[in-house]
Amino acid sequence: MTNENVAEFFDSLTGEYTETIERCFPRYPEMLWAVLNYLPTGRRFENILDLGAGTGNLSVAVHEAFPEATLRVVDVSRDSLDICRERLAECERLICDETDFRNLEFPEGSFDLIVSSIAIHHLDAAGKQSLFQRCHNWLSDGGIFCFADQCAGETEDLYARHIENWKQQTMQAGSTEAEWQMWMQHQAEHDHHDTLSDQMAWLRVAGFESVDCVWRFLLWSVIQARKAA
Template sequence: MSNLSTEEFYDDLADSYNDIIYRCAPRYEEMQQTMLEYIPSDLEPRQILDLGCGTGNLTLRVLEMFPETQVTALDLSEEILGVCRRQCGDDRITYLQQDFGQLDLPDSGFDLVVSSIAIHHIDDAAKQVLFRNVLASLRPNGIFTFVDQFRGETPAIYEKHMQVWKSFTDSKGVPSEEWQMWMEHQDQHDFHATVSEQMRWLSEAGFVDVDCIWKHVLWTLLTARKSGDE
């Protein structure tokens, strides 16, 4: 799997992704459930965007929580979008193959933008552009909430995060080749930034009510709102 682009990596992983992610990402369901619990009850989203939907595990939860809503499921990988379509169906979903770096989205088109473990695939400058593009795609008072892998605030904490993550995968019986696959991918294509940096970038992009809702080791859930004054 070495030297693959992110798109090729997820194309190759598409069919086995659901088996792998539950044993490799600690508290995977909890982080997504917590995200949904904190969506303001008065938001009543009609249009939701899932950035980096993968096989659609978060997409499915969003569809279940908001039975009236339409979801746009966006991902770079054609193969993983195919698995997402098999898992989530065509009812109430639009599939978009787009790169976070070249988004083409309707202005103010979404009430809610969600994302799970995807934004760390783009570098820090691209994250800041993405945050501005997400803001533009939200209607006033719309919510952006995402869970992702974040760097520790110090090198020592970041190193500890990696050790704790490795211990978790060992406890789940993850084979060493699978851990190695993630680490090779991480070294080549992952860009972990700190919680404080990313909260600042959200505020600088123009979001308000920026907050960290949940955190476990690398995995952190942030929320932000587009002001109603726009």
């Protein structure tokens, strides 16, 4: 995968991104809700990182939940980030990084919350493991990493069933065969689906504890992991 291709693909979708995602990714708003809803209550997060923020659907929800926090959003797609910046114009502590999150480096303990939504599956298995390790390092003690993403099935037949059900839901939501083929092509070229169990194991190897899947539907899971306090 080259970065330029991923950026180009999401640049090209930018204007109609949310409409497209809501039609093609079943229960997408509920999935974003789950990222925030399962965070410990009564906790103040002061430094938050959103990896692959795109046009800011999750970032906006994060800002609404934690308006006082410094929010750092990272994405390779310039057009998407422009929209994200506009949508968060009133966020006084917004930092936008147009960069590849594979190259990010921050001092240890820079964030108390790291979130992401349907972005990490652009990394292969080794890339995910390296990112999980770095996220653990970037979090302060007691910090939380929570991300929503697409996963493979535990078996090929379960995975195939997920894809079949996904197509059915997408068609029912008003998509077309051409749009479905566009996603399948994007998937073949850029996406790396690893199983939920592998990703949870890699998080534990990276040092996280209390690793849990707090929400799941078809290919999509929301995984939460905590750094020891």
